[in-house]
Amino acid sequence: MADNPDGPTAEPTLEEQIAAYQREFQDLDPQVEQIVSALGRLNRRMNVAYGRQTAEIGISNAEWEVLKALVLSGAPYRMGPGELAKRLGLTPAAMTHRIDRMVQEGLVTRDRDESNRVRVIVELTAEGREKWLAAMRLATVFEEDLLQDLTSVERGLLGEVLTRLLRRVEHAQPDAGGRLNDLD
Numbered sequence: 001m002a003d004n005p006d007g008p009t010a011e012p013t014l015e016e017q018i019a020a021y022q023r024e025f026q027d028l029d030p031q032v033e034q035i036v037s038a039l040g041r042l043n044r045r046m047n048v049a050y051g052r053q054t055a056e057i058g059i060s061n062a063e064w065e066v067l068k069a070l071v072l073s074g075a076p077y078r079m080g081p082g083e084l085a086k087r088l089g090l091t092p093a094a095m096t097h098r099i100d101r102m103v104q105e106g107l108v109t110r111d112r113d114e115s116n117r118v119r120v121i122v123e124l125t126a127e128g129r130e131k132w133l134a135a136m137r138l139a140t141v142f143e144e145d146l147l148q149d150l151t152s153v154e155r156g157l158l159g160e161v162l163t164r165l166l167r168r169v170e171h172a173q174p175d176a177g178g179r180l181n182d183l184d
Contacts, residue, residue, distance in 0.1 A: 050064070
């Protein structure tokens with residue numbers, strides 16, 4: 001790992017990281033560390049790529065999360081702010097701030113529920129749905145490119161293995177679905 005005179009030191013390769021960990025912690029299983037470190041790096045880099053794509057269409061990753069939650073709720077794409085906050089792992093105040101921005105941008109509406117005037121409903125607008133579709137189109141191209149070197153069988157196996165790992169984490173950490181801190 002060489003120092004870069006123009007900036008901070010580059011991230012070590014996976015091999016360099018594992019060698020350093022093994023030097024400092026002899027009980028390390030290098031296969032496990034390679035998998036976990038590769039997944040972590042892949043996740044970070046994919047989030048950066050998705051962030052660039054959402055910025056390209058004029059929304060943030062945070063707004064994308066709200067649009068996605070509303071679409072996943074099914075037509076008519078409506079949820080209460082409390083439901084959204086819980087689904088995204090946010091505080092109610094952080095969710096309110098996010099919804100305020102999105103209302104101003106025309107991505108969602110916020111109205112009183114006609115059947116229960118105390119309850120507020122957040123609903124996806126046509127513009128919000130178009131932004132979601134644009135993000136999906138960009139993500140599909142990126143994801144197909146990412147997986148282009150895998151055969152259909154390899155994709156299926158990778159999907160199954162990652163789903164098993166996800167289920168194990170979800171079982172062991174059932175409260176870990178949201179974030180610990182709002183990233184807005």
